[in-house]
Amino acid sequence: MKRGDIAVILCLLILAGGLLLPPRLLPPGPLTVYVNGEIAMKSMHVNGAEVEIDGGRARIASSPCPDQLCVHAGWLDKPGQSAVCLPRRVIVELRGARNEVDGVAG
């Protein structure tokens, strides 16, 4: 075998291995902001709440709700994080190519 052949075979094997890598070994990839289930690209107002989107992070900047829990959630910058305003029915989520967990209990 020539050196070139070995290189070709190695490349194929590495490619194959890459496809089979468990998702958690892959880089997280770009983060996508979802507002009430829809992909959101820029800041917006939803049901009276102000959703701020800044690159790969997002937050509920203000909301007319009484408890302000959604605002206190602060900036979301990791996949799987979310800010929820129940009184105004607003959900802001950050999803990545992979999430560290499948859900949050409690």
Added chain:
Amino acid sequence: MRRRILAVIGAAVILTAALLAALLTPRPRTSTGFAMGSVLTQTHWGKDSSAPEEILRSIQQLERELNEALEAPYEALAIQEDSNGAFDPFLGALTALWNIDSRDGSPPYLPDQEEIEHALRQRRLDLGAYGKGAGCGAALGVLADRNTRAAVINLGGNILVCGRKPWFRPFKIALRDPKGGQNDSLGVFTLRGTYFISTSGSYEKFFEKDGRRYHHIFDPQTGYPAEREPGLISVTVLGINGAVSDMLSTACFVRGYETGLLEEHNFTALFVYEDGTVRGTGDIQKYFRITNKNYHWSEL
């Protein structure tokens, strides 16, 4: 020459197999909605794209039924008896009196002894500590009729995991830090198979008056927020029945640390305390790992 060809063919076969495996591995799809006054988040692995909608519908249907219910479901009466009344489905008047869990933004109220006793005597049906767990149970009912490969249903923090994720991966479910914010976690469950998780904690809904904190889980004996075990801030239970998991977490929060009631229903639980101690029952340490440095397993 022949060896070269064989080697290239071999590598190509492996590559094709890997490509096929990657393409055939179902990707999770997540959807969100509102049901039972909280957020419903669903993640499904598999081709069945109508399951999320049907689950949302079945939970909303259950919500209507529970709102119109005149009698407590059999399961609720059974847990009331097993828990010596620590879980009580007839606290409707008391819950309304304190108004800690108000949906319309009206303020909570600190009642006096007479008002509390009056409310306790009314025995009005309230299935708040039953509904979300039962909703997760309804979701399992929908999933059981379909060939969904795997799913995670999260109804306001009540979790159902079911099926098998691709590549033999376990479900990973984080547990929220009762003393932290919406995105802080205490630890993580690693689960294979079908399980329900429910949590009852004093951190969820409360108000403060004159330096005292009043939370939303009431002791049916006193009519006041439960405080039988000092320092207990949250109880999380793990088991195989949705409605029972919801009711047991409430009953255990009211009663404090114990194992009998849980064992009777094949449940295990985590009891979390103000000082960062976590006490487990049964073999729960096999399924749960603490990841937050502010918490540690109890040595008891």
